[in-house]
Amino acid sequence: MTFLNRYPKAAKVAKANFIVAFIALAIGGFFGFVQALHRTDVFRGFFNSGEYYTLLTGHGVLLALIFTTFFITGLFVWGITRSLDREPENMTFTWSWFWLMVIGLTMTTVTILGGLVPDSSIRAAVLYTFYPPLQAHPAFYIGLALVIVGSWMAGADWFWSYNKWRQNHPYDRIPILAFMALFTMLMWYVCTIGVSIEVVGLLIPWSLGWVTEIEPLLPRTLFWYFGHAVVYFWLLPAYYVWYAILPKLSGGRLFSDAMTRIVFIMFLILSTPVGYHHQYADPGISVGFKFYAMATTLLLLLPSLMTLFTVVASMEHGARQRGGKGYLKWIGKLPWDRPAFVGCALAGVMFAAGGFSGMINASMNINVLIHNTIWVPGHFHLTVGTAVALTFMAISYWLIPQLTGRKLKFKTLALIQPYAWFLGMTLMSNAMHRAGLAGVPRRTAEPQYSGFDFEPIFGTMAEMQWQIAIGGTILTISLVLFLWVITASWLAGEKSEQPVDDYIPEPLSGVEHTPKILDNIKLWLSLAIILVLLAYSFPIWEMVQDGIFSPGALPRPS
């Protein structure tokens, strides 16, 4: 019996979320392909350069906000249901958050796509960060607000299940799959406070014309309060897969339950109070606060390095169970012929590279070297674009059969897909980093200028442009393979009571070795809130003192 048979209601909700996620992935991915060809001047026939910014907004919003959020809610419905062994408490409530999110995403997407309709007054070419002075149609902001409210309801749904489970298991430890999901949502609640205040309190009134002037610094600050933590909202579900499922796919067991919990707690505490590292170049924020943000950002390396250890140790355990020996030769014994494993493993490798370029971004003075250059998209295509997206695609090969009761079709294509993604992303991201070092700007439709030539450290600009275009094309092919395999499997895969081996073994160092204090939700949540208050109250107070609510006031000190 698979998940579909045991929990049919939850399976239906999870599938609905995945359908939305994959549609967003398809549209957003196509936009990315067009962008890669357009900005490199390889082909500019799809859209004109003004429309590029609509595509860029669509690419960012559909992939980084919609695909991720809906995949995560689908994944967590699966995880919470399975680990607590109970269907959702109230299906009306469950379906309401789903449909609320769908209504929100539809509003947002329509406003973005309105930019491609000639003479349309409905536009939202505000990029995925959507802060002023760029202004979108009000429906864009309202739609985003609905998506966030829906996600809050989803989290509430899972806490409801947890509370009901707790009533029946008063002394049990929180099951690890539920623990990771709940702590991810706690982090989400903390970090979405900023963007909600920004959208509801500032941007919606401004877009409706109730407020005629807006000072960008406060909306930017509130956005970035959310904007760094959101990357962990994406990353923690990838870690969820790497901790909970990848060891099993490797043929082994999770190395340590305690390490897993500690990592998620660290992300809850540290994800939000670091937002100023996205504002190193912003005036109006004292350098001391930026320095504090830099220090806390570098602390965030710690849980990722711990994850590197734990996940690799778990994989090594699996490889040795399969007969692997030696210091490194065991790597050859891992299941490199299984698409779900390959995608997760390569995603993890690429994440390490993204972490290194992230250290450059986080370091306040070196950041200036690459600020607003294409290095930055080069970095985040390694992290969210591969660590998260490729993990999500790879684990779909293991999850979707459980939700549909059908085996995977076109397994050879499924196997080629993650390798193609890894190749394409290396080509594209490598060139983006190099071009960024030469000063090529990001968020620019045509970064070619008359009377000026960029000076790459080595190689030529033409070579880098072609590398980006070819890499982007290979990524698109990989995406098409993924969508083909999933659609074919979903609709026509061979029906089976057990389409995949969905058994997840207990960790090597189990919950019996895990200190109970790690399950103290209130303690860790309180600590997270205290750190956020410390990080943000003083800078925002400084902004207020400097006259952010007094338009036309003299700059201070005057």
Add this chain to the structure above:
Amino acid sequence: MQADNPDKEESDRKSRKKLVRILIIVGIGIPVLIELMTLFNLINVQIFENDEEPNRQSWTADTEVQKFVEGDTLFADQSRPLVIDMIKARVSAQEWRFALQLTNPDTSQLNPEVRIDSLELQSGKILDIQKKYDWNADGKVSSFMDEWKLPSGDIPVILYISSEQPVSGDSIQFVQQEVRLGNIPVRYSRD
């Protein structure tokens, strides 16, 4: 039949192993090679290159040729010069347009008849215009302006313009000037 199955399974297993080997070489080997080459080149440049900029593009003779911008004078060596009052690329979501405004600096003289012959664009394309402007017919105007649609993202680098100039005696003839353009401001409009 039964005897075939183990053979078929063995054959499938071998092809799968071969496929995995190819995928690892192409899908992982090439990326590793690219990153190693990048690292090598970065180290090479930082440690072993001399102090000269290693990749500075050599400037061509173009920089010795005058490039015309707003305020410059066309036909300066002729008796009826023209001043570039405004030159820009107007950009909107729908299209790109090249706008040019020329002024007769000496209003005591008749405005010369002007013909915009063509524009050479950055991509190498030639935009053939062949449009005459008899601005004396508009009464006492000292400047005229026009706009031409451009291919998206392509801006002019050379303007071929002719204007009526007096030659010996009472005769006049069209004199053409090849005007190499400097940096043209690009202005975005929501319209």
